[in-house]
Amino acid sequence: MTQKNGLLSGKVSLITGASSGIGAATAKVFAAEGATVVLAARRVDRLEALVTEIRKTGAEASYTAMDVSRDEDVKRAVEFTVEKYGRLDLAFNNAGIGCDQEPMHLMRQNAFDEIMEINVGGVWHCLQHQISAMLRCGAGGAIVNNSSVGGLQAIPAGAPYVASKHAVIGLTRAAAAEYAQRGIRVNAVAPGTTRTEIIAGWFERNPGLEEQLHQATPQSRTAEPEEIAQAVAWLCSDRSSFVTGTVMPVDGGYTLV
Structure with missing residues (x-):
C-alpha cells in the first residue's frame, strides 16, 4: 500500500530495466514509499502488467519502451516522464546484462563491445538525459546507478562484465563530483548475489556456483531483489541528503573478505 508520508512522497522517478528483478522490485518499493514511477525496459508486456499491479495499490505509474543502448530511446523516456509529470x-539506472566467466583469450571478439554498450553506454546515455532534465526543472535530484560487487573486485564472471561494472562506478563518481553544487546527487549500489533472472541463469549454467558464493559471503545466502531496492530508495531519499559519489555494497558482507 502506498504511504502518504513515505520516504519518497511527491517525487517523480524513472527506473530502467524495470521489467524484472531489481528494477521491478525497486518500482514497487518506490511506489510504496509514495513516489510516482515511470518504468522503462524492452519487454513492454511485463511493464504493462507491473504498472497495472502498482496502480492497484493507489500509486501513480506509467511505462515506456526503452533500450538503454539507444540514445534516442533514453531521451524519449526522459522526455515522456517530464511531459507527463x-x-x-x-532515477535508478538498473538496466544491464551479464556475462559468464570464460577465458579472455577464448571470448568472441564482440563480447566486450556488447557488454560495454549496454552496461556502460546505457548508464552514460541515462546520466546525460536525466541530468539535463533535472537541471531544466531546477529542483535538483538524485540518481542511483546499479553497479555490482564485480565493480569493486574480480568475481566469477566474464572480464567484460567486471570491467563494465568498474566503469559504472567511475561514471558515478565523476557525475557526483561535477553536479554536487548544482543540487544533483549521484550514487551507486553494488549488489552481491541476488535472486534475479540473470543470476538464476548464471547458476543454472554453472552448477555449484551459488554454494561457492554463499561460502564467500558472511551472511551465507542469496539476497532478494527487494533488499537491493530498499537501499536504492534510501539513497534516493532526503535521508541521504549528504551522500553523493558513494558506492554502497549490498552484498551480505561479500566484499569484506
Whole structure:
C-alpha cells in the first residue's frame, strides 16, 4: 500500500530495466514509499502488467519502451516522464546484462563491445538525459546507478562484465563530483548475489556456483531483489541528503573478505 508520508512522497522517478528483478522490485518499493514511477525496459508486456499491479495499490505509474543502448530511446523516456509529470526528481539506472566467466583469450571478439554498450553506454546515455532534465526543472535530484560487487573486485564472471561494472562506478563518481553544487546527487549500489533472472541463469549454467558464493559471503545466502531496492530508495531519499559519489555494497558482507 502506498504511504502518504513515505520516504519518497511527491517525487517523480524513472527506473530502467524495470521489467524484472531489481528494477521491478525497486518500482514497487518506490511506489510504496509514495513516489510516482515511470518504468522503462524492452519487454513492454511485463511493464504493462507491473504498472497495472502498482496502480492497484493507489500509486501513480506509467511505462515506456526503452533500450538503454539507444540514445534516442533514453531521451524519449526522459522526455515522456517530464511531459507527463512535469519534472524528474529521481532515477535508478538498473538496466544491464551479464556475462559468464570464460577465458579472455577464448571470448568472441564482440563480447566486450556488447557488454560495454549496454552496461556502460546505457548508464552514460541515462546520466546525460536525466541530468539535463533535472537541471531544466531546477529542483535538483538524485540518481542511483546499479553497479555490482564485480565493480569493486574480480568475481566469477566474464572480464567484460567486471570491467563494465568498474566503469559504472567511475561514471558515478565523476557525475557526483561535477553536479554536487548544482543540487544533483549521484550514487551507486553494488549488489552481491541476488535472486534475479540473470543470476538464476548464471547458476543454472554453472552448477555449484551459488554454494561457492554463499561460502564467500558472511551472511551465507542469496539476497532478494527487494533488499537491493530498499537501499536504492534510501539513497534516493532526503535521508541521504549528504551522500553523493558513494558506492554502497549490498552484498551480505561479500566484499569484506
